[in-house]
Amino acid sequence: MSSKTIMTPVLKFWGFKQHPFDDRVLRGSELELFVDRKTEIRRLQNALSNPLSGVFGAQGAGKSSVLYKLEEWAISESYPVVVTQMSGASENLLYREILAAILQEIKAGKVKVLAKLKLKVDQEIERVQNSIKYTSAVEAAGEAGWKAMLNLTLKAGIKEQEERELAQHTEESALALIKKIAMHKKAPFVVIVDNLERARFLLDDEDAYFRFVTKFSQTIDGMFSDLGVPFVVSLDQIFADRINDNLPGTEEAASFSFGKLVELSVFPPPELYKLIARRLECRKWEGAVEDFVERNAFWALVGATGGHSRRAFAVLREAMELVAERSSDKTIGLEQMRTAIAQCGEKLDEKDLLILQFIEANGARSSSDEDFSKAVGLSRVQRGRRLNELVEKGLLRVEEQSSGKTKKYTYFLVKIDEDG
Incomplete structure (x- = not known):
């Protein structure tokens, strides 16, 4: 046929x-x-x-x-x-x-x-x-x-x-x-x-x-x-x-x-991940989602498009063309995603991406952690504001822990695995 x-x-x-x-x-x-x-x-x-x-x-x-x-x-x-x-x-x-x-x-x-x-x-x-x-x-x-x-x-x-x-x-x-x-x-x-x-x-x-x-x-x-x-x-x-x-x-x-x-609201990260996985599966992609798009590149995609499926698909199409033109490796990396985001007229906040990358690499963190502070290069007030914004966008989740009169907020990356 x-x-x-x-x-x-x-x-x-x-x-x-x-x-x-x-x-x-x-x-x-x-x-x-x-x-x-x-x-x-x-x-x-x-x-x-x-x-x-x-x-x-x-x-x-x-x-x-x-x-x-x-x-x-x-x-x-x-x-x-x-x-x-x-x-x-x-x-x-x-x-x-x-x-x-x-x-x-x-x-x-x-x-x-x-x-x-x-x-x-x-x-x-x-x-x-x-x-x-x-x-x-x-x-x-x-x-x-x-x-x-x-x-x-x-x-x-x-x-x-x-x-x-x-x-x-x-x-x-x-x-x-x-x-x-x-x-x-x-x-x-x-x-x-x-x-x-x-x-x-x-x-x-x-x-x-x-x-x-x-x-x-x-x-x-x-x-x-x-x-x-x-x-x-x-x-x-x-x-x-x-x-x-x-x-x-x-x-x-x-x-x-x-x-x-x-x-119909935008897709939170886990649902956008599932959407990409379903599309790849139905089009007979033989590997996993992470074989197609690196995790850091996925976070960049979510951060730039806000989980809006049409905008995310436009960026993915552009990224696929960039990879096809310049690489023999069938994987969308962070740099290709950055370029595709820019060419599609989207904007990526590099500080937000840095926060997401750090938490993924090092696990959940409090906004007061010193290593976190040094890695992202933001004041405590700025970090707190950014972290809360990422929670509102569905990119992070937060847990409150109390010890006497002291409250501690710990931030976790949302789970986006295909089975999660």
């Missing part, structure tokens, strides 16, 4: 048929690369009792992959799932894009509706698809939009009578038909709207994006409560931040018509 991927020089050097750190949404067979997020998936599963829930996080945090993992679970539980992505063409097409996806699933026999709805599926698909094309052309052409729409109509060969029969869907008519389908469904189904955060870039205004999502959430909550068709959407971090910086699941989230908002 021929390879699905062009065998680039870097793939040949490392012996991979597919790149282990491609930046892609995981779906279908690619979900074997999925790691952890069990808590987030469980919360989204339980959130399906609400008409609307959402997952939010920084760009590249893995929101789309989590939604497809949710889809996999729902299908395994015999619930049909409709997945659509906000196209990015216009924020004024959202309900028509959702309707188009639902109609396709009805046509495929996955979503079933009662006969009394008298739904002409093929005709409605044609209506909504034509409408999406027309609206996209109008908005793309600006003042010349009406002319573009006329040209599309002529090219499509739609006669005057057919135009009357196949009147274009508007957002309002699409929403009304979605509700009718929900009311006449034979069994519950789930609607997943991925990339709703694209509206932020289409609107190019944070306030407008916030109002857009708020209006959408209120519409879904108001029209689909108790209809057995839960909606799950992906959101930009900024929307959750605007809800008074409250965490998901609080009453503030509910006040914006979301039954639950689930956050």
